Amino acid sequence: MDLGAKIVIIDLNIEGANEAALKLCDANVMAIQVDVSDPADVTEMIDGVVAEYGKLDILVHSAGIGIERSFLETTPEEWRRLIDVDLSGTFYCAQAAARHMVENGYGRIVSLSSTAGLRRGTGRTAYGGVVTLTKVMAVELASHGITGNALAPGAIETELVARMHFEETRRVYRAGIPLDRYGTPDETAFAAVFLASEQAGYITGHVLGVDGGFLAAGIMYRNREV
Numbered sequence: 001m002d003l004g005a006k007i008v009i010i011d012l013n014i015e016g017a018n019e020a021a022l023k024l025c026d027a028n029v030m031a032i033q034v035d036v037s038d039p040a041d042v043t044e045m046i047d048g049v050v051a052e053y054g055k056l057d058i059l060v061h062s063a064g065i066g067i068e069r070s071f072l073e074t075t076p077e078e079w080r081r082l083i084d085v086d087l088s089g090t091f092y093c094a095q096a097a098a099r100h101m102v103e104n105g106y107g108r109i110v111s112l113s114s115t116a117g118l119r120r121g122t123g124r125t126a127y128g129g130v131v132t133l134t135k136v137m138a139v140e141l142a143s144h145g146i147t148g149n150a151l152a153p154g155a156i157e158t159e160l161v162a163r164m165h166f167e168e169t170r171r172v173y174r175a176g177i178p179l180d181r182y183g184t185p186d187e188t189a190f191a192a193v194f195l196a197s198e199q200a201g202y203i204t205g206h207v208l209g210v211d212g213g214f215l216a217a218g219i220m221y222r223n224r225e226v
């Protein structure tokens, strides 16, 4: 779906970013290698993008890492890396982008949290921080014409999930998903496109579940009539 945006794909993995850019087959797509946990690099990259394109209307921050580690077993190094990438990375990118958006009086910031940011889950502390950060941005940036929203994906078939979800994870997860399947990256992307659109201008501070109903569910019977 071509909505006319000029796109810059940022990733630590430049091969992956280049591949994604190639798939879009568009001269208006550029890929840049940046570690979102490095504030100086992020600022330089965002300033460079604005210098190249003249302005920045939309930021979708979906860089992230995940570890399956219990509270008691998480090491200080793992803790720091998770917070640095998932939470501080969201902050650095959003702040650097918002500084330019403020000049234009317009902006759409979409961050990636998780259903675990709303309902919690093992090893997923940073996601709760992204929810709080999203609401703070919504409040503080509203007068500048900038909205701040987040997506809360449940289980989406991405490379991260291929690495982290074992057979048992999948079985337990699906038991809690009314739609009884994992989501696709496209289904998450469409939700981001909606929140990033001009038409979503009256939605801010919202965390939108992309979760097949996971957040709505409690006890569910699958194979018998209730």
Ligand SMILES: NC(=O)c1ccc[n+]([C@@H]2O[C@H](COP(=O)([O-])OP(=O)(O)OC[C@H]3O[C@@H](n4cnc5c(N)ncnc54)[C@H](O)[C@@H]3O)[C@@H](O)[C@H]2O)c1
Binding pocket: 010, 011, 012, 013, 016, 034, 035, 036, 037, 062, 063, 064, 065, 066, 085, 086, 089, 112, 113, 114, 115, 152, 153, 154, 155, 156, 157, 158, 159, 160, 161
């Ligand atoms: N897939 C899911 O089911 C799911 C569920 C809940 C939340 N999320 C969150 O959604 C976001 C996207 O996840 P995904 O499933 O697409 O993961 P993914 O691993 O498939 O993609 C994440 C991307 O982030 C990049 N990245 C990692 N560290 C980086 C860094 N320091 N700087 C720049 N880029 C970096 C990786 O190279 C990768 O391309 C993440 O924040 C993730 O935690 C995903």
